[in-house]
Amino acid sequence: MHGPEYRMHHYSEATDELADAIFAAARKRISEEPVPLDSTSTDEELAAATGATITPQGLGGHEALRIFDEILAPSCLSVDYTKYLSFVPAAPTEASVLFDVLVGASSIYGGSWIEGAGAVHAENEALQWLVDIAGMPVGSGGVFVAGGTIGNLSAMVAARGRAESRLNAAGLERPSRWAFLAPRTAHSSVASAARVMDADVIQVEVDDDFRMTGEAVADVLASEGYRVAGVVATGGTTNLGRIDHLADIGRVCREEGVWFHVDCAYGGAAMAAPSTRPLFHGIELADSYIVDPHKWLFAPFDCCALLYRDPAAGRSAHAQHAEYLDFLDGWGEWNPSDFAIHLTRRVRGLPFWFSLATHGTSAYAEAIEVTLRLTQIAAEKIRAANHLELAIEPSLSVVVFRRKGWTAQQYQDRSIDMMNEERAFVVPSRHEGEPVYRFCFVNPRTTGEDIDDIIDALV
Numbered sequence: 001m002h003g004p005e006y007r008m009h010h011y012s013e014a015t016d017e018l019a020d021a022i023f024a025a026a027r028k029r030i031s032e033e034p035v036p037l038d039s040t041s042t043d044e045e046l047a048a049a050t051g052a053t054i055t056p057q058g059l060g061g062h063e064a065l066r067i068f069d070e071i072l073a074p075s076c077l078s079v080d081y082t083k084y085l086s087f088v089p090a091a092p093t094e095a096s097v098l099f100d101v102l103v104g105a106s107s108i109y110g111g112s113w114i115e116g117a118g119a120v121h122a123e124n125e126a127l128q129w130l131v132d133i134a135g136m137p138v139g140s141g142g143v144f145v146a147g148g149t150i151g152n153l154s155a156m157v158a159a160r161g162r163a164e165s166r167l168n169a170a171g172l173e174r175p176s177r178w179a180f181l182a183p184r185t186a187h188s189s190v191a192s193a194a195r196v197m198d199a200d201v202i203q204v205e206v207d208d209d210f211r212m213t214g215e216a217v218a219d220v221l222a223s224e225g226y227r228v229a230g231v232v233a234t235g236g237t238t239n240l241g242r243i244d245h246l247a248d249i250g251r252v253c254r255e256e257g258v259w260f261h262v263d264c265a266y267g268g269a270a271m272a273a274p275s276t277r278p279l280f281h282g283i284e285l286a287d288s289y290i291v292d293p294h295k296w297l298f299a300p301f302d303c304c305a306l307l308y309r310d311p312a313a314g315r316s317a318h319a320q321h322a323e324y325l326d327f328l329d330g331w332g333e334w335n336p337s338d339f340a341i342h343l344t345r346r347v348r349g350l351p352f353w354f355s356l357a358t359h360g361t362s363a364y365a366e367a368i369e370v371t372l373r374l375t376q377i378a379a380e381k382i383r384a385a386n387h388l389e390l391a392i393e394p395s396l397s398v399v400v401f402r403r404k405g406w407t408a409q410q411y412q413d414r415s416i417d418m419m420n421e422e423r424a425f426v427v428p429s430r431h432e433g434e435p436v437y438r439f440c441f442v443n444p445r446t447t448g449e450d451i452d453d454i455i456d457a458l459v
């Protein structure tokens with residue numbers, strides 16, 4: 001007896017043709033030099049251009065691909081465009097994006113060891129490198145999650161779990177509200193995580209260079225200590241590239257027995273570069289840290305590494321238990337789903353692993369150094385330009401500068417013009433309440449001429 005008649009899952013000559021078409025489109029995108037910035041569109045414009053795409057009969061793969069290639073993809077900004085310098089851009093290696101195609105084709109469930117052993121082993125090798133560059137002890141480990149936001153939230157939940165179990169062990173009552181310490185320079189995802197957890201963020205002062213100090217942390221802990229579940233420091237603030245005083249803060253956290261989390265979502269890559277590694281002194285004291293390989297470690301979206309000094313703390317906060325999952329528990333190796341807020345997961349660390357395995361860690365160090373040199377070159381050019389001035393000395397790969405004499409509206413308008421001309425994507429930010437422009441360099445392909453062109457566009 002055969003199964004029912006069925007056609008959708010079926011490898012045929014037509015599939016071969018579609019594969020060729022999709023691989024050709026992917027290859028064209030990867031090989032484009034330069035990558036165009038492309039543009040954005042309104043929903044009405046897109047609807048008019050594509051017509052209905054979800055239909056009872058289906059469009060066929062070639063037509064759906066044509067719509068993507070001709071209409072949808074050009075209506076998305078290319079984050080790896082060399083003059084896309086806003087927010088935190090991305091510059092995945094060819095190796096990583098090519099391998100991402102194979103990851104998608106491999107139908108690997110990345111939540112448990114028994115199902116994804118080979119892939120999880122490789123992910124863990126890549127995670128181990130991130131443990132090593134931070135100087136965290138043997139036994140540290142974690143998991144790749146979708147982004148820094150989920151990474152911070154998962155680490156903060158683990159921190160609260162440990163604080164709770166310590167109170168329980170001491171026979172003490174839990175506080176009516178838990179709190180985390182963080183400075184105002186912390187990423188918005190920290191406040192978001194606290195909201196999800198119904199916890200408070202207590203703001204810690206920063207020094208003149210916008211860095212949180214150990215002393216300030218100690219002061220707040222002295223008054224609020226009983227309800228503090230963790231301290232969240234930043235290794236590379238998104239807006240200014242500042243690194244908090246990690247060694248001092250880490251020492252205070254140790255003394256007080258408070259969880260020390262370091263958000264290195266953007267900046268962590270700089271630990272792999274010899275010239276910037278010393279700035280992270282003290283991170284080896286962290287109970288947890290995150291870094292986004294999709295930012296400055298040349299991996300495609302979406303990929304954040306979350307590392308715990310004591311993975312058991314992550315596991316006890318996050319492991320899910322259910323009848324249908326019992327079978328997975330006997331396998332002592334390493335279930336990635338145990339370490340964050342998720343269960344099913346794509347093995348999203350594999351494109352990063354493949355690129356790292358392909359090129360070697362020295363190539364990574366070199367690529368990051370290239371972006372750091374670009375940062376210095378950009379700062380020099382801004383110092384030399386009459387119409388511009390640095391708002392603050394650059395740190396890591398962030399350059400924040402003013403266009404002398406412009407209002408916030410002029411900043412905004414010029415950014416939109418540059419985007420519409422497909423010339424550059426450089427949007428205004430704010431520093432101390434004033435409008436500024438901000439460059440963030442993560443793309444080693446950006447050149448001095450690219451920077452000159454943007455400086456010219458701001459005359």
Ligand SMILES: *Cc1c(COP(=O)(O)O)cnc(C)c1O
Pocket residue numbers: 088146147148149150187189234236237238263264265266267292304
């Ligand atoms: C980007 C960033 C985040 C958020 O990461 P996502 O991957 O965008 O969720 C958190 N912290 C810092 C410092 C960041 O730069």
